[in-house]
Amino acid sequence: MRVRLAYVLIAVWACSALGCGSSGPEKFPVIGTVTVNGKPAPLVRVQFRHADQSLPGNLKTPVGMTDESGTFHLSTTGDKDGAVAGEYTVTFEWMSGNDLGAWDKLGGKFAKPETSTFKVRVDPKANALPPFEITVPEAAIVTRPSRPQ
Secondary structure, three states: OHHHHHHHHHHHHHHHHHOOOOOOOOEEOEEEEEEEOOEEOOOEEEEEEEOOOOOOHHHHOOEEEOOOOOEEEOEOOOOOOOEEOEEEEEEEEEEOOOOOOOOEOOOOOOOOOOOOOOEEEEOOOOEEOOOEEEOOOHHHOOOOOOOOO
16 A cells, blocks of 8 residues: 555656646637628637647647637637647638538638638737638628539
8 A cells, every 4th residue: 555655656746847737838818800791700710720730739720719799719728728829820611500511601712721811920928819801702602502413
């Protein structure tokens, strides 16, 4: 029993000394808004893609979803926990709903990081970003997906 307790105490000491359970690089709060044709856009999936793609796991791709006012908060590994500092490319998918059958009302036009013109820097502090303004012809907004023939 004493040997087992000694092992537990050594493990606890080692974890505290070596940083066991560390959540990695520090994350900073990020809040922003999205408008489509000048109006707040609810249910826009906003994804940031870090310039350093060697970051582990979700640290390289924090994500947020806009509310009814078009406001989003980024999440990386927890609810609204923010993003690591650095340069990002931003993509958008305006979802038709919350269900599994939802589609991107922007037709994927803003969903590819390789073609995105939206860039932003997350600073090592709380970040309130300028609005992301998406402009598309009203006729280009997909009201329902086309069915495969």
